[in-house]
Amino acid sequence: MVGPSRLSLIATIAAVSAQLQRPLVSPSEDVLGTDRSAQTGNKPLIDTELLQAHISVESLFERAEALYGHAKSSEEQFGHPTRVIGSEGHRRTLEYIASEIDGLGEYYKSWTQPFPAVMGQVFQYRLVLGQSVPESATPMSLTPPTAGKEPVYGDLVLVNNQGCDASDYPEDVSDKIAFIERGTCAFGTKSELAGKAGAIAAVIFNSNAGGLSGTLGAPSPDHIATFGLSGKDAEPVIEKLKAGNAVDSIVFIDSVVDTINTTNLIAQTVGGDQENCVMLGAHSDSVGEGPGINDDGSGSLTLLEVATHLTKFSVNNCVRFAWWAGEEEGLLGSDYYVATLPEDENKKIRLFMDYDMMGSPNFAYQIYNATNAVNPTGSEQLRDIYVDWYQSKGLNYTFIPFDGRSDYDGFIRNGIPGGGIATGAEGIKTREEQLMFGGKAGDWYDPCYHQLCDDVANVNATAWLINTQLVAHSVAIFAASFEGFPGREITKAAGVYEQDTLYHGRYLVR
Structure with missing residues (x-):
């Protein structure tokens, strides 16, 4: 039972919203009414x-x-x-x-x-690349949803280099889906740059055969719905794009970031x-x-x-x-x-x-x-x-x-x-x-x-x-x-x- 002379931590937890206005109290101060002179008694040394x-x-x-x-x-x-x-x-x-x-x-x-x-939560998601539904597709942590929390449709556009500079994003990525290789810069940076270039969604694929589960980190208003994809599932898609073939895709993420x-x-x-x-x-x-x-x-x-x-x-x-x-x-x-x-x-x-x-x-x-x-x-x-x-x-x-x-x-x-x-x-x-x-x-x-x-x-x-x-x-x-x-x-x-x-x-x- 909480003693009457102490401010209960339980009460402070129940009122966290109000507590956010209170500055952190130094641990050297008497933060909860504890008597700093209180002795541990005649106890043996640890x-x-x-x-x-x-x-x-x-x-x-x-x-x-x-x-x-x-x-x-x-x-x-x-x-x-x-x-x-x-x-x-x-x-x-x-x-x-x-x-x-x-x-x-x-x-x-x-x-x-x-x-x-x-915090973020993904409720439903689906990624279709051409005629395939890749099993490795995983929404990035803290990804925003697709527009209206509905499926969006567009061709994949292979981004130049590793998508870490605005100049890596072709003009025709606007209203399409950016396909970006992992590497060098943060996933959040790639999503943000793709969003600024007008892409409606992004897929970041691994630089090796393994799967890719990451986070976009601190939210940005330019972040777009973003998936991670294994290098194995990305390889045949890359071959088609480099050969000049279109890969029409569907991206759907129902999520919330709060x-x-x-x-x-x-x-x-x-x-x-x-x-x-x-x-x-x-x-x-x-x-x-x-x-x-x-x-x-x-x-x-x-x-x-x-x-x-x-x-x-x-x-x-x-x-x-x-x-x-x-x-x-x-x-x-x-x-x-x-x-x-x-x-x-x-x-x-x-x-x-x-x-x-x-x-x-x-x-x-x-x-x-x-x-x-x-x-x-x-x-x-x-x-x-x-x-x-x-x-x-x-x-x-x-x-x-x-x-x-x-x-x-x-x-x-x-x-x-x-x-x-x-x-x-x-x-x-x-x-x-x-x-x-x-x-x-x-x-x-x-x-x-x-x-x-x-x-x-x-x-x-x-x-x-x-x-x-x-x-x-x-x-x-x-x-x-x-x-x-x-x-x-x-x-x-x-x-x-x-x-x-x-x-x-x-x-x-x-």
């Missing part, structure tokens, strides 16, 4: 083994059942369980997390960070050095297609479980937990958070740890391959903590690219060391990984990734428990001491982060 011992798989799955119940509250609106931003399921997810944190008493100070978020109000949730220990914080986060939302119990209910609930048991200990350094909204729409919440941090608040975050998808059913123990040569100094030391822990348990692990696909991205880009672990999404498990981790080679790590079947039964209990213990370890290490860990520098990330990455969130952007 100990990694003791904290890990409190983690139980039973408690994790009790939380998962509760989360799925919240996802089901969206059934009237969406026809199935989901926790996508703007849904009743996401609102109740935020209320659940806030209520659990409030119930931990004065150990944490907590606040919301409301922000406007762009700006809504949502919020990040943040909780920080009252105890510990407030100038030196270890921060960790997970995203509170799912895609519209399903309840998202692994992606990323597993990460959100792992944070909640660790935050709960951390209250049994005192800490030397502050610990800050974050539940981001809008990750599935393109890392919106975490990007907003980092972009609005004053420099002095940025420096207080010694490192950020991202926990997205902790229990994939066909899992591999994956560590982001963050190095100091490419990322802010300290990222490599964090990576090695995960390596050392897996090795100490006799567990195999593998490295995965640190490529902008989750909420660490904004932190790295703004000079904050980062890293994290995962268990795999739509990637294919190799035979070598089958020998290392079990499971089935040739299948996705999560066969229910971004689908309706991402429910409670989709989370692997072994992987989820092991990784929650590792998250507890990562918190305990830095909550006790930053000795030997590099000091903070306000510098932008080097290497690959000097240029745009291929991903920003789960979707390709170029």
